[in-house]
Each structure stands twice: as C-alpha cells, then as structure tokens.
Amino acid sequence: MEQVPYGHKTQKPSPVSEVHIVWMTSGLGCDGDSVSITAATQPSIEDVLLGAIPGLPKVHLHNPVLAYEVGDDFLKYWHLAAEGKLNPFVLVVEGSIPNERIKKQGYWAALGTDSKTGQPITTNEWIDRLAPKALAVVGAGTCATYGGIHAMSGNPTGSMGLADYLGWDWRSIAGLPIVNVPGCPVQPDNFMETLLYLLYQVSGLAPMIPLDDQLRPTWLFGATVHEGCDRAGYYEQGDFAEVYGSPKCIVKLGCWGPVVNCNVPKRGWMAGLGGCPNVGGICIGCTMPGFPDKFMPFMDAPPGSKVSAGSIGVYGRAIRALRSITNSTVNKEPKWRHPGPELTTGYHPRAY
Amino acid sequence: MSTITGTVKDSPTKTKNLVEMNWDPITRIVGSLGIFTKIDFENRQVAECHSTSSIFRGYSIFMKGKDPRDAHFITSRICGICGDNHATCATYAQNMAFGIRPPAIAEWIVNLGEAAEYMFDHNIFQDNLVGVDFCEQMVKETNPGVLAQAEKTASPHSDLHGFRTIADIMRALNPFTGTFYREALQMSRLTREMFCLMEGRHVHPSTLYPGGVGTVPTIQLFTDYLVRLMKYVEFMKKVVPLHDDLFDFFYEALPGYEQVGQRRVLLGCWGSFNNPAVCDYTYKNMSQWGDAMFVTPGVVVDGQLVTHDLVDINLNIRILLGSSYYDDWQNSETFVKTDPLGNPVDQRHPWNQSTFPRPQKRDFGGKYTWVMSPRWLDKRTGDHLALDTGGGPIARFWATALAGKVDIGYIKATGHSVKIYLPKTTSLPEVEFEWKIPKWSNAIERDRARTYFQAYAAAAALYFAEQAMAELHAGRTKTWTDFKVPEEAIACGFHEAVRGVLSHHVIIRDHKIANYHPYPPTPWNANPRDIYGTPGPYEDAVQNTPIFEENGPDKFKGIDIMRAVRSFDPCLPCGVHMYLGNGKVLETHHSPMFGHQS
Numbered sequence: 001m002e003q004v005p006y007g008h009k010t011q012k013p014s015p016v017s018e019v020h021i022v023w024m025t026s027g028l029g030c031d032g033d034s035v036s037i038t039a040a041t042q043p044s045i046e047d048v049l050l051g052a053i054p055g056l057p058k059v060h061l062h063n064p065v066l067a068y069e070v071g072d073d074f075l076k077y078w079h080l081a082a083e084g085k086l087n088p089f090v091l092v093v094e095g096s097i098p099n100e101r102i103k104k105q106g107y108w109a110a111l112g113t114d115s116k117t118g119q120p121i122t123t124n125e126w127i128d129r130l131a132p133k134a135l136a137v138v139g140a141g142t143c144a145t146y147g148g149i150h151a152m153s154g155n156p157t158g159s160m161g162l163a164d165y166l167g168w169d170w171r172s173i174a175g176l177p178i179v180n181v182p183g184c185p186v187q188p189d190n191f192m193e194t195l196l197y198l199l200y201q202v203s204g205l206a207p208m209i210p211l212d213d214q215l216r217p218t219w220l221f222g223a224t225v226h227e228g229c230d231r232a233g234y235y236e237q238g239d240f241a242e243v244y245g246s247p248k249c250i251v252k253l254g255c256w257g258p259v260v261n262c263n264v265p266k267r268g269w270m271a272g273l274g275g276c277p278n279v280g281g282i283c284i285g286c287t288m289p290g291f292p293d294k295f296m297p298f299m300d301a302p303p304g305s306k307v308s309a310g311s312i313g314v315y316g317r318a319i320r321a322l323r324s325i326t327n328s329t330v331n332k333e334p335k336w337r338h339p340g341p342e343l344t345t346g347y348h349p350r351a352y
Numbered sequence: 353m354s355t356i357t358g359t360v361k362d363s364p365t366k367t368k369n370l371v372e373m374n375w376d377p378i379t380r381i382v383g384s385l386g387i388f389t390k391i392d393f394e395n396r397q398v399a400e401c402h403s404t405s406s407i408f409r410g411y412s413i414f415m416k417g418k419d420p421r422d423a424h425f426i427t428s429r430i431c432g433i434c435g436d437n438h439a440t441c442a443t444y445a446q447n448m449a450f451g452i453r454p455p456a457i458a459e460w461i462v463n464l465g466e467a468a469e470y471m472f473d474h475n476i477f478q479d480n481l482v483g484v485d486f487c488e489q490m491v492k493e494t495n496p497g498v499l500a501q502a503e504k505t506a507s508p509h510s511d512l513h514g515f516r517t518i519a520d521i522m523r524a525l526n527p528f529t530g531t532f533y534r535e536a537l538q539m540s541r542l543t544r545e546m547f548c549l550m551e552g553r554h555v556h557p558s559t560l561y562p563g564g565v566g567t568v569p570t571i572q573l574f575t576d577y578l579v580r581l582m583k584y585v586e587f588m589k590k591v592v593p594l595h596d597d598l599f600d601f602f603y604e605a606l607p608g609y610e611q612v613g614q615r616r617v618l619l620g621c622w623g624s625f626n627n628p629a630v631c632d633y634t635y636k637n638m639s640q641w642g643d644a645m646f647v648t649p650g651v652v653v654d655g656q657l658v659t660h661d662l663v664d665i666n667l668n669i670r671i672l673l674g675s676s677y678y679d680d681w682q683n684s685e686t687f688v689k690t691d692p693l694g695n696p697v698d699q700r701h702p703w704n705q706s707t708f709p710r711p712q713k714r715d716f717g718g719k720y721t722w723v724m725s726p727r728w729l730d731k732r733t734g735d736h737l738a739l740d741t742g743g744g745p746i747a748r749f750w751a752t753a754l755a756g757k758v759d760i761g762y763i764k765a766t767g768h769s770v771k772i773y774l775p776k777t778t779s780l781p782e783v784e785f786e787w788k789i790p791k792w793s794n795a796i797e798r799d800r801a802r803t804y805f806q807a808y809a810a811a812a813a814l815y816f817a818e819q820a821m822a823e824l825h826a827g828r829t830k831t832w833t834d835f836k837v838p839e840e841a842i843a844c845g846f847h848e849a850v851r852g853v854l855s856h857h858v859i860i861r862d863h864k865i866a867n868y869h870p871y872p873p874t875p876w877n878a879n880p881r882d883i884y885g886t887p888g889p890y891e892d893a894v895q896n897t898p899i900f901e902e903n904g905p906d907k908f909k910g911i912d913i914m915r916a917v918r919s920f921d922p923c924l925p926c927g928v929h930m931y932l933g934n935g936k937v938l939e940t941h942h943s944p945m946f947g948h949q950s
Contacts, residue, residue, distance in 0.1 A: 026384050026406065028409045029432065030430060030432030032431075032556065036555070038480075046534060046537065050529075064384070065379070073909075074379050075376075108407070108408050109407045111384060119713060119714055150429075152426075154414040154417065156408075156414070243832050244559075244831065245458075245566055246568070271541070274545075274549065274552050274553050275553065276558040279566075279567065280552070280565070286556070297422055299419075299561070349709070350708060352710060352711050
C-alpha cells in the first residue's frame, strides 16, 4: 500500500479543476482596483494563483495590469470566453459603463480592435458578449458597481454601474446575481476575500454568497463606518474636532461615517493600517450608490449630522430612525445613470 | 487593418516591405494603450508608429461648477496608481487659490507620503511589470541566444544581491514564480503601508486637504514609518546593483541596444517635494519656492538645462490638437489674459483651454486618439517641443543634477550627477550611489534611472522624517491652516507624478470651479501627431527602434517595442496596439522620419 502523509485524506480536490478570471479594466475607471488587489494579503493574489489555499481550483487570471501576454496573445482569452470555450470563468468588471447610445459615432471606452472593421471594440460590446457566458459577474470598485466619480452630474459620457446596464435582476448562467464590491478604490482584502468566497462556492465549499439589496456581500457592508470607527467614543461624549489633524470625531468637518456602509475603519486599509475617519480622513461615502453627488461638497458637515450630533443625549430609536432615512437616500443612485439613449446628466454636448 | 492609411504621400524614398503590427491592448501598464506599427523586417526596424488611447472620461467637463475644495478628492480618481500625486497637486493649486500656507509638519507628512508613493510605484512597475520584459521566460521566447549568453555571464554584483549569473536574475523575475518578483511584490505592500500612515489610504488618500493634512502627528506615526523605511533602504542596497547588472548586460549582449527607445534629449520635470521653509504657495514667489523643491524643476533640451523657473515652465505650456477627438477652443472664451505677475497667457495654455469632445471613427490618417498633444514652447527657437518625462526618474535626475541645488546630506546634486547616501541597515553597511548623466535618453537608461530614483526617494524620506520629528519634538503639531474659498481666483499646482510631470490649472469664479485642466505625464508621453505633424514621444521613440528580437513576423512578440514603450511607464486609460494580424504585407513608399504632414 502506498505511503501517504498523515492527514492526506483531509485534502480534497476541487470538483472544478480550473477557473479563469477574465478581468476587464476598460470601463471608465483608473485601474485603481487592479492596483488595489496587488496590496491584498488576506488573501494575496499569489496565495490564490499559486494554490496556497486548500480546496480551491487552479485559478488563471487574465488581467491587463498583470498579464504576461500582450495584444492579441492576451485578447485570445476574451475571444475564447465570448465563444463559450473558456469554461468556467468569472467576469470581473472595473470602471463605469459609458453610454455609447447617446452619440452618433466613435467610442468612449474600448479594448482591442475589431479585425474586420479596424475600429476599437467597445467595453459595452465586450460586456454584452461575455456576461451571458460567465459563471459570475463581479463589479470591482464603485465605478463598476454604481457609476462612481465618472457618473457624477454634468458628465459627458452618460456612465452608469453594471447593474444599471445589465439590469438589477440580472442572473448569471449559474443563477448568481451581480456581485458588487464597492469602494473607491476597493479595499484590497475586501475584494480578494469576496473572490475567495466565490471560488469556495464554485468548489462546493460554501453556500450562495449572501448579498444585500445593493448586491454587496453582507459580511463586509452590513455595518456603517461609524459603527466600526475607533473615534465613535468621542462622538458618544459629544467631543467633536474643530480642525483637521485632531484625534477626535470629525463628523462636523464633513465625515459621513454614520450613514455609510463600509468596514474600512474597522479593517484598516491594509495590514490594519490607515483608513478614513479613524486616521483623520473624512468619510466621503465612496462605497455608496449615491457617491459622489449626494456627499458633495465633501468638506461641509453632512446635513443630518447637525441634528444627531447636537442631540447626542437622546440616544436610541430616534437617532437610528433619522440615520436610516439618510442611509436609504445615499443608498440610491442619482436618476441620470441609465442605459437610455438620452444624456440626462446636465451636460449639453455641442459636438455629438 | 485597412484603417492604417495615407502616410506616404510626401517625398519619394526607397520602397520597403512593411508589415502592419498592432498591440492592443498593451498590458502591464495602467490604462489602455494601443500601439499600431509598420515594421520593416528586412531592415529590422520599426518604420512607423501610432499611439492611441481607448478611453474618455471628461474630468475637465464634469468638474465645472463644483466646489473648489472637492478638487483633490475628485482628481485623485484620474489615476489608480498615482492618484495621490493628483490629490497632492490639486491641494497645491488649492493652497495657491485660497492663499494659504500649511504648517511645516503637514508639508513633511505630505512629502513622506509622496516619497512612499515613489518607493512603492517605481518598485512594483519596475519589478512586476517592466521586469517581466527582461525575465527568463520572455527572453527565452524572444532571444534564446541572449539567454544562453546570460547563463554564462557572472553577475558583477552577485555578492550584494545573491544571484550568481545574469540568467539567475532573469529567472528571479519570472512572474509569480520568480523569487525576486515575489519579494518586490511584498515590498510594494510595505511601502504602501508607509503611504497609508501618512495619507490614510492608497491610492486615493483620505487625509489630504487644502491647508494641510488630517493625519495626527504622533511619536508612533513616525516610528511605524521609519522601521519600514529602513527595511526598504536595505532592499535598495541589493536592487540598485541587481538592475545595473541586468541593464549593463543588455548593452553587452546586444550591441546597439542603446538605440531601443532612443530619442532626442527633450525632458521635462515639474519638481517635487516642497520645502516648507520657502514655499508660501504664492504665484509671485513661485520661482523661488520652485528652486527650493527637493527635486528641482527643469526643462532639459539636448543636455542643456533651458530653464529651472516654474513661472517660465508654466507660461510656455501649450496644448495642441491635430489628431485628437476634440473641437478646437481657439475662438472660445479666454479665461485669463495675464498671469498674476502680468505676463501674457496664451489661448492654448491650460488656463484658457476648453474641452469639446467629438467622438468619431478612428482614422490613422486623421484623428485617432482621445489624448491631446501637450507641448512646451521653446522661446529661443519658437519650436513646440514634444517633451517627454522618460517615465519620470530620468527627467527628475537630469534636471536636478544639472541645476545642482539639492544638498540635504542624504542627497547631493553635483552639476553632473546626483549622489545618494543610505545609512547602515540590519545586514548591510552604509552605501553611496551616484546617478550619472547618461549618454542617451533611451529605454535602458529610463529603466535604470527608475531604480536609482527609488533610492533617491528613500534617502529623501530619511531627511523628511528627521524634519517632521523635529517639529513634533518642538511641540509644533498643528497640521492644518483654515481658509475661506475666495469668490474669484486663478491658480496652478506643479508636482511630479510617479511617471513624470504633473500640473493642475484652475479658475475659480463665484466660489465655484469655472475651469480645471490637469496635465499628467502620460498625455505628454502618449500623445499623437500634433497640428504641426510632430509625433508624440512614444511614436517618436518607437519609430527609431531597431529590432533585436530573434523571431520573424510569424512569432514576433515585439519585445524591443514593448521595452521602448514601457520604459516611459505608461499610465493612462490609453493604449499601444501591436497587431500582427494575418501578417498582411504592405508594399509602400516610406518616409522614414515621418516629416511634417499638413
């Protein structure tokens, strides 16, 4: 009988031997989410790619920031995926989705060249080709999830989030809704941990990923910034900073933490270091569907904070009710983010 | 690829067989870039190159009417790897617009954050993105003869970095499996932790504000930074000799390699790291505080420092069209006629630019990119110079070396070189590196300067940490200066993004942003042919590049072109396409240098 190490039978091969990750950075974005994941350590990108976590399938990453291949050698995976020959694959989208219908010609965002026409292949065309074939579709960062900075009022491109484009009720061939991991950029470990969860799910090691009504993983976005902030004690004592650089609660200096769904003050930015209000940076709501418009101007105190910070003695239900109203407002995107053929952002183009 | 047309009408030259090759997208950069070339395989040379960008977002459009205090939060999102450089540059412009001077400790904190950004970003780009072009797997596929030679070539500095042969270095650079690749990736996290200590979050900072920072200056803050910095200093003592060995080997193994990516020395640097003792952010004193920066601003033409005066640099920036998808603004509103010193401001200056996008079909004989063509007017000759940044470090070093102003103990600019001193670390003694002005502005020297600048940033950070702690120990811990947004203002910020020059120009009217035009490095490098027919730097550098790759058209990787392009550290939602397609051969008359097109 073959000698096997003690405990060998604890290691089960994944029922899915290989998974591809097709990662588009060609939305209207900054590649900050791809850069962000290179900072992750829980898990790191190399932990996942080199098989350092038990039970996972072999993972092949096709991301333009990190890829070995260039040009057509790189894009062949895109074409294979579109033809249904790269199974199974997870589609990650980074950057907001421009509205290519609001103009007569040209492109806002593209990746690669159509060999027949010599024209660029638009990002939207790629999403149309790839999303129906993907096991799961993941939005990385606030641009891809809800529109973000490039979808602010007055924008010329009519951009929007993935769910605005594909539909909020969209389901993948495997029955998964769009998975949104917002953040501007996405907190490194938040993204890699979501990806890890999906790989566990693919391998039959985890149940359906739990998502809230904005399609966010509940364990990451269930609490508010304020609930995880180590300056909340100052808030409780009614002790507020009047100048930047103070270690006290900065809600009067523009921090939106009490109504923003995000775990960054709790988790830190990386290795437990950094963050936002916990280190003196006002929360500008960068994980939220209403970002950025509903939080601007960022450096003014949020309207609700005057009531709640002033009535800090009246704890309990009243404050939570007030915050819940604000929270549901900032959890809604502005109405101009839509796939229709009219540009309604407030910008009036003279040349298209 | 029938869209590549009409380059051949001018002067009759010899007939060549050209193969169209496009790379779209260029990977291992930040952003989407395509490079379209025609290659002359018989003469082993790139005959023609067009660089194209695939994305338009419209910052200068949607920032109009917004609160000027929001500018740094918004513009950080321009870039996902050096967003903090934008945020910093925006706060510089805000400080000028609002008439405020941050406390000294705030400036040191920003300088420490920005130094960490250079340490992180040059590191990850050099060793995890560019490095792959020099790794064993790549060299095996493109130049097996060179790899064979590398196996037999001992590393001159193996005692310092531990890799016995040049091929051992190349193996260590293999993506993910290479030991040095993984060490560099891990080090890029340590430096980002340093960054987060000072600016809150990478890459879009949370603690920067006009007037200073929200970072709380404590003993612990600087301890946490310094212990990480010293680990990086030790790392640099191995990395600088490692890259010298690798780059010197390429000159030796491939005679003539200095021509890869070579172009005329036309370098711009807008200066980095303000000195709080001098910098008051007023426009009228900008020449003085520009000179006091810890990386000296300057324009270097053919090896001469043409200017180091930020006012001069500012006034001669011109934004040209020619091949970009925009309508012209020549007859649109003039926002400012003169600068605060009374000097005339041109209609093509960023202060007076209006952005009118016109999306259209891509046509390499006409309009083919979303990037505009920034130029610098050389008043001596009247030329609109297509300055490049060389990816940042080579221009910073060249300007700083020639100006001979920086002298802070850890760093000394000598007039012809820059000396960098790194103190003793855990296992290695103190060391002095010296960056010397190279013979060429080419791919290898751009890459080499990037390594040396990592050491420069570390040395500068040692100085900044000392200055910051001196403020802390003296009890000067206020980090922010209050201000009011004026009804009207004009302002500018100058900085060095990791990969080169960065400027933000803003006009405020009625307390709102009336005009905002950021110019990051990549528009300077990745731009198309301008109205005068002058190609942009990538196009120019690639067009001069000889082909050393051993593969013919059927297996061609374009590695020499990739090294040329990546040496500029492209970072823009834009792209370089190389498309071998079906190897379609054109027979065409070719004008080798592309001359002037009408």
